[in-house]
Every structure is written in structure tokens, then in C-alpha cells.
Amino acid sequence: MLANEEMKALLGDSRLHERITTAEEAASWIEDGMTVGLSGFTRAGEPKAVPFALANRAKQEPLKLNIITGASLGSDVDRVLAEAGIVRRRLPYQSDDVMRQKINRGEILYIDQHLSHTAEWIREGVLPPIDVAIVEALAVTEEGLVIPTTSVGNTSLFVQRARHVILEINTAQPRALYGIHDVYEVGERGARKPIPLVNPSDRIGLPGIPVDPDKIVAVVFTHQPDSPSPITAPDAVTDQIAANILQFLRNEVAAGRLTPRLAPLQAGIGSVANAVLYGLMHSEFHDLEFYSEVLQDAVFDLIDAGKVVFASASAITLTEKKMQEVFRDFDAYRNRLLLRPQEISNHPEIVRRLGLISINTALEADIYGNVNSTHVRGTRMMNGIGGSGDFARNARLAIFVTKSIAQKGAVSRIVPFVSHVDHTEHDVDVLVTEYGYADLRGLAPIERAPLIIERCAHPDYRPLLMEYYREALKRGGHTPHVLEKALSFHLAYERNGSMRTAAGTGVIGR
């Protein structure tokens, strides 16, 4: 714990000194029925004390809150809030096991939203007004700027719009982060100017979030690093997916559609996306830029290797080891990074203008290129769409990656008809598995299906998929289907525990 004077030194406005308090005291500003905005984006920069105090309070008194964040929270905050039964409504993204179960039981109302859209809903009053913002920060400057930590997310809008702000000054977050934030406010619709960002490295905003100090009702000091990213190391399958993406990109360069500098890259959260980025390490591509929503381990290794010259995002989410390395030597990265509000990192205007190459993970894809990112067998929420739609919809290249099978082959990630659609056939350019890639651009559905089956499906499933497709072809149509068998893979899994049993005519009787 810091001495009192050291605490005050982090609060540039002396009015804040008397508001230093405990998490419990701070939490008392929050009342049943309120809408609360929490900092935090993909397990980075969430408040780490007040949410726990809230969960404790819920043991004594009824407490139901609407919880809005940037994206998923680390430090088990989503878990603890869910376990405490505090969460009535949750948006726009989460990735916690316990919360997921409650969502799937209908106990938490989850609004699975494009990450760039939440800010617009707050601004326009579609969502209830934010009563309290609970925001992790490095400090408040003398100029009255709240300096975020490892993420910006929706924090700037929460601070601006909330009636009351509770700050958590986290002294375990590296001071070195000072200066890497770029907070730009797009303003009200109807009076908006173009966003003046034409390169990923353009600084267009302020180094922190302007705040009215009178709104800051409590300041809590914490000293706890972000929880480490749980991503797993690349494996043989993800290595092969990466190799296939590289081959695709190489072919694009050969066709004159890209240069060896490629185009600003976006990669989704998770192990597969992280792993495929490692593929760039020993490639011929160079002087790369990222314009992404979250920077995982691979991006820092690519900066170390001199492959990446700049990376813009809304959050930094690292494994334990990488976190220590990066924050120890942060000066090596300082001039190569910017963290922006998620509205800007994911903004359609910028995504389209820069012409991003967007790489996101599919939960399943169908033979026509529709992608399900969220729902296991069409019903059970996994995590959420996150920013994948913000990017894929407006990018130059929307690439979706998945392993061809899951559960030791009981699940094919390529199915006749996805059980839920998050990215339509119109928005999926390239589909990649460890078996190859299918470049769907400019192809009609009847050209797409054989290509996806041959290039992307697991060999064990190809005959089943071709059998479906051939039967569908006989019925005709622009996008041939056998409607009564369209979901036969999913039903076979539900009945027999394996999609392999979807064969033949017995699946769903006519």
C-alpha cells in the first residue's frame, strides 16, 4: 500500500484527496436497479476492488444491476458478479464460465452486441443512463484527465456520461503506460466531422479522459495486475492454419492485390487468432501495422522481431510471462502503440478507409460461407460476437479461421447449414482451416460449396457434406439446401454425441 502522500500525488486535483476511501464505502454509491459502466476490455483494465465489494453487499441486501463494459472482464469480476446474482442485464460481451451458464439458463439477460455500437446506444439514450462508472486508472492529471490503464474500451464514454464516477487507481499497473492512450470523442450524430485518422499510428485525441472532478465520488487504491490471458500456445493444427493464411496472403501479393507490407491487420481474441499471427514471424512480410481491438502476445513478439512497426488497439491482453516482459521493457514499445476507445478501434469508417485484413475465429461455418461465432448448436451462447462483426463487415478482407473438427472429431466445424448466423455469406471472404483455405470472393453459392468442402472440411466429413450437397443440388435454387436435413449434423450430435452419425436418410424422416 502506498503512503498517503504518494496516493495524493496520483490525484492531480486536490479535491479528490478527501475522496480516497475503501472499496466498501465506494460501493455504497451503487443502489439496487442502477446501470453501472465498468472499465475493462478483454480481461484488461477492469476495476478490481469495488465489484467484489458489491458482490459482498449482495449477501446482505437485494441488488440487481445492469452491467455495461468494454468487453470481457478479467480478475474473475464477471464470475463473481454472476455468482452473487447481481447482474440483471449484461452487455456487450463476456467470456466467463459461470456467467455463460447463467446466460444460458436465462438468469442473466445478455445483449450480445457489436463492440463499436454500445457507445452509440449510450450516447443516444437507447440504454438506461449510466448511474455510476467504476473505472480503473493510473492517475488523474492536474489537467483533469483520467489516465486509463491497459484498456480504453468504453471508459471514456462512461466517465463522460455517468452521474457518478468511482476511480480505482491501480498502482500495480505499469506507469509506463502513460502516454499510449489516444482518446477521441466522435460527438453527437448530426454534428459529426470525419474522424481524422488515416494511418494506424495517427494520434487524434487526448492522452486521457477529461473528467469533471465533482463527479468523482470515490477513489479507491488497488495494487493488482491484470489477470493473465488464458490463451494456449500454438499447436500443429494452428501452425497449419497460419501457414494456410500465409499462402493465401502470398497469392494475393502475387496477384498484385497486396504488397509485402500487406494492409493493417486485425486479429480477434483467443488462442487460434494469436497462434496464426505467429505465422507472420518467419514470413517475408514486413513493416506490418495492426489496427485491431486487442493486442495479444504475438503482436509484441512481432514488434520484437522487427516485423510490426505499429499497433493500434483498445486493449493489451497478455499471458503472465509476456506481461512481465512487456511491462519491464515498455520503452521498447511506447512509440509503437496506441490504445483508443473501442468505438474508434472498431469504427466502420476507419475499418473501411484503412482497408483492414481482418482475421477472426468461427465457431462453425457452412458450405456456403455463413459463419456462426457465438451459439453452440444454435442455442447456447459461447462468448459473443465481440468486434468480429465491426471488422468483418467493413474490412478489405474478412478471413475466418477454425479448426476443421472439435471434440476429437465428433464435431465438424464445417456443416451444411450453420445453426446461427453472425456473419452472412455476404461478409465472409476467406475461410481457413488446417486443411486449406477457400477464397469465396466473387463466387456464386454453387461454386462455394464444393470449394469449402474440399479445401476446408476434415476429410472424414467430406463425404457426408458432399452427399448433402449433391442431394441439395438436385432440388435446385441459388443456394441449394435440403431443408429437412439442413440441421442434420447438429441433430446427430444431440442424439448420438457425434456429427458423424448424420449419414443417410434416417436423420430426420420426411
Added chain:
Amino acid sequence: MLANEEMKALLGDSRLHERITTAEEAASWIEDGMTVGLSGFTRAGEPKAVPFALANRAKQEPLKLNIITGASLGSDVDRVLAEAGIVRRRLPYQSDDVMRQKINRGEILYIDQHLSHTAEWIREGVLPPIDVAIVEALAVTEEGLVIPTTSVGNTSLFVQRARHVILEINTAQPRALYGIHDVYEVGERGARKPIPLVNPSDRIGLPGIPVDPDKIVAVVFTHQPDSPSPITAPDAVTDQIAANILQFLRNEVAAGRLTPRLAPLQAGIGSVANAVLYGLMHSEFHDLEFYSEVLQDAVFDLIDAGKVVFASASAITLTEKKMQEVFRDFDAYRNRLLLRPQEISNHPEIVRRLGLISINTALEADIYGNVNSTHVRGTRMMNGIGGSGDFARNARLAIFVTKSIAQKGAVSRIVPFVSHVDHTEHDVDVLVTEYGYADLRGLAPIERAPLIIERCAHPDYRPLLMEYYREALKRGGHTPHVLEKALSFHLAYERNGSMRTAAGTGVIGR
């Protein structure tokens, strides 16, 4: 027919005078296997002579072409090209009966694409290079600008990129159209600036399309008005849909989310969208602006009534009577209209910046708010997604409208699970039928389903839909479904000619 001197007066560059020729001669520039770009957007401004000459040539010799347009073509061009068997690949949109049949038989490879995306694919070389552009124009100016007629569409990019350009100077198109075009080129990705458009009325480009006269290999004169729009007059059902939209908008004003000036409006093509706009005529809303892709009859009536102060689009598509009225009195509209490339009219950057209210037609919607705009029972292409995705995905308000039933009630437009997804649950804000509207913003799936069933479904179908939903709820999940019955409405129609027969357990045996 014009006298020779009158023709030359419309060609500001004297080098073009000697290239005046017949449609047959002009068509001889086009060879088997070529990719041809045609002007034309939603039945406005397509070339009206050379395509017919091409169709004639196909009687004598093999001819297969890739046909790229702005959107659908009028003057039966798509029909004649399809009947002649000329079309190998067609994008990004069509709406002709004969072509539709050939697409659904797999005889024409149709790429159903977001209308703002085609230009990017051309620029980046995803599509084959444009060999020949066939473009309708009013004239070529002394400054070397091709002046389009009733649409801009993708014409500017075709002219810029094509190896050869064939001009059709249509002297039946009103000269009054001079000056209403605003041609802006976004440039290559990687070197793009923000598009400097912050109001629908902002002029940001040139009054015509710059052309290298050496590329113009033939000039053909025609004298034929656009074919009239086939939209039908409003009926009691569309009136009620319009009333429901107005009620929704009124409630938005009451909630402080909109003013009586609303926000720039976009409305899709077709009778329903046109009819709902008439609802604005006697409303309290005023000083309205359109930022749309096509202007149909209603917009001009709204300008006449003083309701609409400005309308930006990519095309003007009118019924026969309205066409005569509008072009006779065009000076009344001149300062209230701009026609832009479809890339700009539909650009995500502008759609998001202006905060459009986007109204498009659904073919069917499901109880969770997913929308099918294109595929009858998941397989047969109707027309295409058009610009609906460009708008809905990035708009402030994505409103989808449909009549609750079709085919005298044999088809419910509200189904348990759409048979094709063009607009995902993430992108559909409000669903409207003649029975009411469902405002889906901020709602979890289990809140959406009962609302959509109660407010939007036809009363005859509500019990069936609730039966499905209640059974699904028992199975749980964030988005509850009974997978083996998800498509039961569509299957019931296929088997028995009516979705009403989807009741009970016998639909698809477990």
C-alpha cells in the same frame, strides 16, 4: 433522331464525333469471355441499345460475358441478356423474372453482393478487369466529363477502369438532369482521406465522370426513357405499416432520442418501402432529409409537400406518371437533389456518421430478429440483398418492414428460424408489420421472441409461434430453439402448401 450536328453538340470533344456509330458496330467491341460493366441502378440509366445488339449477336456466335452493373437494370436488359444466354456471371444485384429463374437453375452464376462493395472489388482486382464499359450519358462536356443520366451507380468506376468505353447518349433523358450529379472518387486504400461529407446536401465531387476520350471507342445515340418503376400504390396493409413506423418514430421523439426533423432517411426499393414513406406526408415530422440509394415516387411527393428539404441518392426510379411530372418540372427539384456513386450513397463511413434511419424490406424475419431478405425458403433467390446491408449494418436505426403474411395467409413472414440470414440479430433494431412494431434494441433473445410474436406476427400464426417458443424455452439456451422443428414452417409449406400446417409434433419426427 437528331441531326448530325445536334449529336456532335452533345460530344464536347471533337475526337468523339467520328466514333458515332450504330449499336451493332459498337457491340462488336465486345468479345466472348469479356467482363462488361453496364451503367444502371434500380432500373434507371442503363444502356438501352448495345445490350440488345449483343443479345442479337448471340444468335450467331457463342458469347458468354460477366455482367457487372450498379444494381438492377430496366428496359428489360437483364431479361434479354438472360434469354440470350449471354450471362455467365452477374453481380451485384438483379430483379428480373427470367434472370432469376436462370440463377435458380444454376445457369447464371450470381454474386449477391452489398452494393457498396463492388467498387472495392473492381479497384483491388478481385473481379476480372473490366474490358468494356457500356454507359448511358446525357453528354460529354468540353472538359471531358461524362454526364450520367438518372443514376450514377458504379458508372464512374467503370468508365475510369474499363479498357474501352461505349457511350450511349440518350436524348430522351431530361437535359434538366445536368448538374445534379456529384462524382467523388475515394481513391486507393492505403492513401485514402476521410470523405468530406457531413450533410446529405454536401457537394464533394465533380458534376460528371472524368474520361480519357481515347478510351471511348463508340458513341451510340438512343432516344428512349427509362422503363417505369413497377411499384404498386399503397394499400390498407402498407398504410398500417407506415402508421406503425410513425408511431415508433414519435415515441423516439418523445423519449428525446430524435427530433421532429428525425435523421437522414434511407428507404429500400419496392412498393412497401415507397408506401411507408407516404406515411410521412401528413405527419408532424418536417424538414426531412434523405440519404438513400434510390429515390422513388414518394420522395418527390414529399418534396412537393414541403416535408423533405434534401434528398441524396444514387438513382431516380419513378412510375410512368411521376416520371413525366418530375422531369417536366425538374427545376423545382434541382437544388434539392444529388446523385452520387453508389459507393458513396451506401458508404459505411457516411451511414454511420450521419446516423441514418434505415428502412428496408424483409422477406421473412424470425422470432429473434434475424432477417432474410433474399432467399425463398432458404434456397431460391428472389432479387438480392442490394444496399440493405450497407445501411442496416451501420445505421443509427435499422428498421425492417414486412407484411405479416403472404399468399393469402399460407406464408407467415414471421417464422421460428429464418431459412437464410442476410441481417443478423445484431443488426436489426426494429421489426414492423401491419400489426405493430417490435423495438429489439437492448433486449435479450428471450425478451425479443414474445415481443415479436405478439406485436408483429399475424394473429393466426401467434399460437403456432408461441407453441414453438414455449417448447424451445424448455430446452434452454441463450437463444432457445427446437432444432428439429426450427424449419418446420418452411417444410410444412413445401409439403402442404401452407405454413399453417406446421402445428403439432408430426412435422419432423424425432
